[in-house]
Amino acid sequence: MRNPFKTEADAFRFVWLTIAYFAVIVAGAAINTWLGVVVFVLETAGLAWWLITRGKREEPIREAPPAHPAGERRLLVVANETVCGPELLAELHRHAQGSPTRVLVVSPALNTPLKHWVSDEDGARSAAAERLEASLVAMRAAGIEARGEIGDGDPLQAIADALATFAPDEVIISTHPEGRSNWLERDVVAGARARFALPVTHVVVDLGVTADSPGGE
Amino acid sequence: MSAAAEAHGHAGGHGHGDANLHPPPIHYSSRINPLIVGIFLFIGSEIMLFGSFFTVYFFDRVVANPPHWPPISPEGIPYERPWFVALVNTCILVTSSFTMHWATTSIKRGNRAGLCAGMTLTFLLGLTFLLTQVIEYHRIGFNTSNTAFAATFFGLTGLHGFHVFVGLTILLAMTIRSFRGHFSPEHHHGIEVGGIYWHFVDVMWIVVYVTVYVL
Numbered sequence: 001m002r003n004p005f006k007t008e009a010d011a012f013r014f015v016w017l018t019i020a021y022f023a024v025i026v027a028g029a030a031i032n033t034w035l036g037v038v039v040f041v042l043e044t045a046g047l048a049w050w051l052i053t054r055g056k057r058e059e060p061i062r063e064a065p066p067a068h069p070a071g072e073r074r075l076l077v078v079a080n081e082t083v084c085g086p087e088l089l090a091e092l093h094r095h096a097q098g099s100p101t102r103v104l105v106v107s108p109a110l111n112t113p114l115k116h117w118v119s120d121e122d123g124a125r126s127a128a129a130e131r132l133e134a135s136l137v138a139m140r141a142a143g144i145e146a147r148g149e150i151g152d153g154d155p156l157q158a159i160a161d162a163l164a165t166f167a168p169d170e171v172i173i174s175t176h177p178e179g180r181s182n183w184l185e186r187d188v189v190a191g192a193r194a195r196f197a198l199p200v201t202h203v204v205v206d207l208g209v210t211a212d213s214p215g216g217e
Numbered sequence: 218m219s220a221a222a223e224a225h226g227h228a229g230g231h232g233h234g235d236a237n238l239h240p241p242p243i244h245y246s247s248r249i250n251p252l253i254v255g256i257f258l259f260i261g262s263e264i265m266l267f268g269s270f271f272t273v274y275f276f277d278r279v280v281a282n283p284p285h286w287p288p289i290s291p292e293g294i295p296y297e298r299p300w301f302v303a304l305v306n307t308c309i310l311v312t313s314s315f316t317m318h319w320a321t322t323s324i325k326r327g328n329r330a331g332l333c334a335g336m337t338l339t340f341l342l343g344l345t346f347l348l349t350q351v352i353e354y355h356r357i358g359f360n361t362s363n364t365a366f367a368a369t370f371f372g373l374t375g376l377h378g379f380h381v382f383v384g385l386t387i388l389l390a391m392t393i394r395s396f397r398g399h400f401s402p403e404h405h406h407g408i409e410v411g412g413i414y415w416h417f418v419d420v421m422w423i424v425v426y427v428t429v430y431v432l
Contacts (some may be wrong), residue, residue, distance in 0.1 A: 008317070008318065008412035011413045012314060015423075017310070018424070025427070026427060071405070
């Protein structure tokens with residue numbers, strides 16, 4: 001939700017919106033008290049609907065990464081604990097065949113909404129760092145050289161951040177199977193395909209355990 | 218795999234052993250701005266404060282449901298709400314929002330004279346509003362202890378009046394600082410924040426006026 005008091009100009013606009021909102025209610029109530037109540041309910045419902053739905057129907061502006069030096073392939077892997085899964089390692093091997101490949105693993109610092117709002121992200125970042133390091137060790141053991149970064153708690157924002165610094169050719173998102181994946185429920189894969197102008201591969205990794213992290217991946 | 222070797226330092230720095238010795242670096246891309254959290258908390262607390270007064274008001278009006286509204290006083294005379302004077306006062310306060318916005322726009326454009334004039338007018342209009350309200354309190358003919366209606370009337374308008382008083386104190390400081398040349402097109406955060414508060418006071422008055430005086 002946009003803060004109506006973010007700037008003085010926003011607040012000034014809000015004054016006028018308030019005047020218009022109440023002027024219609026008073027006009028309705030002047031005709032009949034119950035008409036005023038109906039106008040109040042309709043206006044409030046319309047306002048709530050507008051606040052909830054605005055921006056959702058707009059086509060997102062697709063973000064593309066900057067160009068990187070020719071002769072190499074760059075893969076961006078976004079995963080949390082599922083980065084250790086054999087399905088993902090096999091997919092990385094398949095993508096890396098034939099050309100030098102650089103791999104960046106981003107582990108989003110998944111956090112609870114309350115902690116996100118109060119900027120208490122130390123624990124989430126520490127947990128993400130530990131998972132990331134375990135993932136890199138597992139990848140190294142499988143013969144894949146990669147570096148890792150802790151990303152934003154929002155996976156899409158984490159991808160956008162990595163696009164700016166890493167310039168990947170492809171994004172690989174690793175999730176749990178449907179039903180156990182919070183990211184699939186939140187349409188992270190579909191959101192990435194809509195938002196970013198580059199191939200997005202979805203790899204389902206069945207670790208056979210239930211996640212206990214805040215984001216559930 | 219023919220992957221190019223890259224450093225592992227990014228992840229290595231957050232190891233298991235010393236992970237809690239230093240806080241991890243702050244990541245800003247989608248972090249909630251503390252100022253935004255602060256203003257939401259402020260608005261939330263104000264809504265709860267005014268909301269509690271409005272709850273009492275509507276309880277008296279809807280649940281207690283007296284046969285007449287405004288109710289009849291113990292002396293048998295209907296209470297009179299000075300809606301016309303309050304309407305004039307509303308116009309004064311809305312006009313002060315205009316002058317406040319003019320002052321902010323002026324300093325953004327580097328017009329210091331406009332800033333000083335806008336701030337002075339805003340302060341004077343706000344003072345006029347408050348003084349008019351005080352005079353009305355003396356002339357209104359009932360007091361807080363008369364009925365529940367009288368108590369909630371003074372409670373709501375008085376609570377808003379207190380906000381106007383706080384706003385005037387802020388406006389006075391802003392006006393003095395404006396005349397001393399403390400603000401520039403690049404640095405006028407004090408004007409922005411004070412302006413936001415003043416518009417908030419204006420919005421709250423519109424809600425109070427419509428609820429208490431008109432409906």
